[in-house]
Amino acid sequence: GGQVDSINMESLDSKQKATLQEYQMVVNANDLNASIQILKDCNWNLQNAINTAFEMKSGGAASATTTPVVDNKTTTNTSTQESKTVENKGSTPVQSTIEEQIPNTLLTSSLSFLAPVAHHVLPYWAAESQNFGAQVFVQQLKRKYPDLPNFFEGTYKEACRLAKSQNRSLFVYIHSEQHEDTDEYIRSALCNETVRQTLNNNFVCWAGSVTQTTTYKLCMRLRVEGYPAVAVINPHRDASRVPAPLHSGVCPPGQLVNWLLEVKSKFEAEIAETRRRTTEVKQSTQLRQMQDMEYVQALQEDLKKEEDEKKKKDLEAIEKMEEEKRQREAEKKAEELKKAEEEEKKKKIAKREVLAPEPPAGPGVLLVVIRLPDGEQIKRRFKDTETFGTIFDYVDTYDILTPDGDLIEKWVMRTRYPRKKWDDRTLTLKDGKFGRQALFFVSEDI
Numbered sequence: 001g002g003q004v005d006s007i008n009m010e011s012l013d014s015k016q017k018a019t020l021q022e023y024q025m026v027v028n029a030n031d032l033n034a035s036i037q038i039l040k041d042c043n044w045n046l047q048n049a050i051n052t053a054f055e056m057k058s059g060g061a062a063s064a065t066t067t068p069v070v071d072n073k074t075t076t077n078t079s080t081q082e083s084k085t086v087e088n089k090g091s092t093p094v095q096s097t098i099e100e101q102i103p104n105t106l107l108t109s110s111l112s113f114l115a116p117v118a119h120h121v122l123p124y125w126a127a128e129s130q131n132f133g134a135q136v137f138v139q140q141l142k143r144k145y146p147d148l149p150n151f152f153e154g155t156y157k158e159a160c161r162l163a164k165s166q167n168r169s170l171f172v173y174i175h176s177e178q179h180e181d182t183d184e185y186i187r188s189a190l191c192n193e194t195v196r197q198t199l200n201n202n203f204v205c206w207a208g209s210v211t212q213t214t215t216y217k218l219c220m221r222l223r224v225e226g227y228p229a230v231a232v233i234n235p236h237r238d239a240s241r242v243p244a245p246l247h248s249g250v251c252p253p254g255q256l257v258n259w260l261l262e263v264k265s266k267f268e269a270e271i272a273e274t275r276r277r278t279t280e281v282k283q284s285t286q287l288r289q290m291q292d293m294e295y296v297q298a299l300q301e302d303l304k305k306e307e308d309e310k311k312k313k314d315l316e317a318i319e320k321m322e323e324e325k326r327q328r329e330a331e332k333k334a335e336e337l338k339k340a341e342e343e344e345k346k347k348k349i350a351k352r353e354v355l356a357p358e359p360p361a362g363p364g365v366l367l368v369v370i371r372l373p374d375g376e377q378i379k380r381r382f383k384d385t386e387t388f389g390t391i392f393d394y395v396d397t398y399d400i401l402t403p404d405g406d407l408i409e410k411w412v413m414r415t416r417y418p419r420k421k422w423d424d425r426t427l428t429l430k431d432g433k434f435g436r437q438a439l440f441f442v443s444e445d446i
Helices: 006-010 014-027 032-041 046-057 079-091 093-101 109-121 123-144 156-165 182-190 193-202 213-222 253-354 388-396
Strands: 169-175 203-209 229-233 246-248 365-371 377-383 411-416 419-422 437-444
Touching: 014 032, 014 046, 032 046, 123 203, 156 169, 156 203, 156 213, 169 213, 169 253, 182 193, 182 253, 193 203, 193 253, 203 213, 213 229, 229 253, 253 388, 365 388, 377 388, 388 411
Parallel strands: 169 203, 365 437
Antiparallel strands: 169 229, 229 246, 365 377, 411 419, 411 437
């Protein structure tokens, strides 16, 4: 595709240049033009670009590399030997299944060169495939070697938590597919019935491949120098400060069993001591917590007494203030009511003054009788040309009270014969066709 000139490189910003450098280091890419093109196609997303590169490589057999840990027994494997190993692995249906399920993980030996840097540049892959990869690897191993011990199908951290919860030691097997002694060691030692029963009855077992990032980091921590390698981890202590017992190389089953039982006995004493210390610390902590709780409880009771006393005084002060406020409001309301009554009296007097003088009996004059709700009855003569508005004003000059003596603010006036409500102020008495006398009833307007 041609060389990338200085103008193209200068067009990249600092972040893109750093991404390009990291991409080339991970996938071992030398073609700048192809690298930049892949990153551009992936919108400069490093994870997507690495995935794309590995998918392109997965079409054929990748060039084999040595494992990241140097063996102290065998010489360096040649490319021809490892190519044959990869070819033999590819011929098994198990490997085909693995490649179909997780083509872009660190499980295949052709990607073992990534182990030293994968945990720095592939955090997304680690999070997505760590548990899945561990499970698939153990299942693959069990299909190839059915007589293996019961290896836990989960991550190393999960295995540690399980061992700790069961107060057992953790047996770790480090698997190297390329090592010439691996197959013999598994068949003669790990698949041995005595070894298998010893492991199943006394340990939580976990296995990992050196091509996996987690296992590679564990190898560095355990200082593995050769294969096959097994270790026993005490989950109750920090293995980074206290080296875990490590066993490397092929050994007879009896020797492996004796080593396992010896380490188990040592760790059981450590676990018992750890449990004793934990119990003492727990009891001491519980005692301190109980004392602290008693102190806090006593302190809270004292504070509550002070708070209750303060609340009582505050409530008394508030009640006093509210009582004074109620008195002021009652006085103010009484004063306002008095003023309103005086105003109402003035209005009634004014309405009486504006009424025309009562006409004498005679033609065109009606006697209007009005019965109020409290039973009082008022009478007055009106000319038949007077409107109901005049009668309403006349009624307003009286206090309209309920039978209980309560003042009625809104009222209506009705007749029983005919049964009708009279509320049109413009209507005249003559329009009502009452004759010489009219009887009305006043009631509260509900």
